Amino acid sequence: MSISPRSTPVKTQKPTAKRAPPKEAAAKMAAALAAQPPQSAEAKIAMGWLHTAKFLTTAPELKHLPVYEFPEIAFVGRSNAGKSTCINTLTQINRLAFASKTPGRTQSINLFSLGKQGVTDAVLADLPGYGYAAVPKAAKYRWQQVMGNYLQTRDNLKGVVLLCDPRLGLTELDEILLDVIRPRVEEGLKFLVLLTKSDKLNKTEAAKALSIVRLQAGGGDVKLFSALKRQGVEEVAQHLWQWAHPPVKPDKTAKVVTTPPPEEESESGEA
Numbered sequence: 400m401s402i403s404p405r406s407t408p409v410k411t412q413k414p415t416a417k418r419a420p421p422k423e424a425a426a427k428m429a430a431a432l433a434a435q436p437p438q439s440a441e442a443k444i445a446m447g448w449l450h451t452a453k454f455l456t457t458a459p460e461l462k463h464l465p466v467y468e469f470p471e472i473a474f475v476g477r478s479n480a481g482k483s484t485c486i487n488t489l490t491q492i493n494r495l496a497f498a499s500k501t502p503g504r505t506q507s508i509n510l511f512s513l514g515k516q517g518v519t520d521a522v523l524a525d526l527p528g529y530g531y532a533a534v535p536k537a538a539k540y541r542w543q544q545v546m547g548n549y550l551q552t553r554d555n556l557k558g559v560v561l562l563c564d565p566r567l568g569l570t571e572l573d574e575i576l577l578d579v580i581r582p583r584v585e586e587g588l589k590f591l592v593l594l595t596k597s598d599k600l601n602k603t604e605a606a607k608a609l610s611i612v613r614l615q616a617g618g619g620d621v622k623l624f625s626a627l628k629r630q631g632v633e634e635v636a637q638h639l640w641q642w643a644h645p646p647v648k649p650d651k652t653a654k655v656v657t658t659p660p661p662e663e664e665s666e667s668g669e670a
Contacts, residue, residue: 442633445640448513452490452523455510461548464508470643471510471522471555472589475546475576476562478528481595481626485562486511486525488626489636496525506542508549513643521643522555530572550580558589558642560635565594565608565623569615577616584619589642592616597623597630 438446458464474482486496495511509525526549527542550559559580563569569577569592584590594608605623613621624631 445636470557477530598625
């Protein structure tokens with residue numbers, strides 16, 4: 400009995416998706432950009448101001464931070480919450496805020512100056528991420544103290560931006576941070592929660608995440624943010640601009656000097 404040779408299966412190539420010609424792709428991109436709402440004058444000012452960001456200094460401990468009179472805005476959040484990406488997106492400067500490949504490795508406060516024509520009028524503070532399990536307990540405890548002292552005692556701190564992954568919500572450490580700054584918020588400290596990576600949520604999930612975090616934050620200001628889709632970028636930029644440049648309130652104690660009207664002369668010419 401003869402054995403016939405085994406026939407080798409013929410490989411069929413799957414049809415590859417046709418790529419759009421360069422001109423067609425460019426046209427689609429232009430159409431998508433045109434569909435976006437026009438940038439307001441306030442947004443242009445805020446985005447231009449943030450684009451002036453420059454690295455100022457870094458400090459491993461609070462006592463090493465220089466003292467400034469400029470308003471300071473701090474970015475805080477868990478490791479991998481997207482702080483560096485958020486800062487880089489807002490300032491439109493790649494790698495201004497550097498994210499370590501190892502979560503929890505960065506353990507310094509980094510400051511960035513803001514101000515047009517080289518004149519500093521505000522400072523951004525990038526605080527180390529917290530909550531990474533692989534960080535030694537001693538390092539965790541030390542940084543909890545440093546962050547707590549910073550948030551409670553930094554005199555020129557005018558605003559705090561807490562970044563949170565909406566798929567996780569506010570964690571226990573986030574809520575502890577909220578408790579730390581609550582007294583200062585009641586005294587006027589500005590506070591904003593950003594739900595980063597919102598492009599990973601559909602509309603229903605995004606609405607649910609907003610509702611839950613608003614309850615957790617005690618009714619505080621909570622916004623969706625996506626660096627990929629640029630969701631919330633201009634709105635957040637305007638918030639930061641307004642925090643650093645509050646409107647000047649008129650001095651109610653200032654006395655208004657009025658000049659009495661001149662006395663009318665009588666018909667006889669007498670005063």
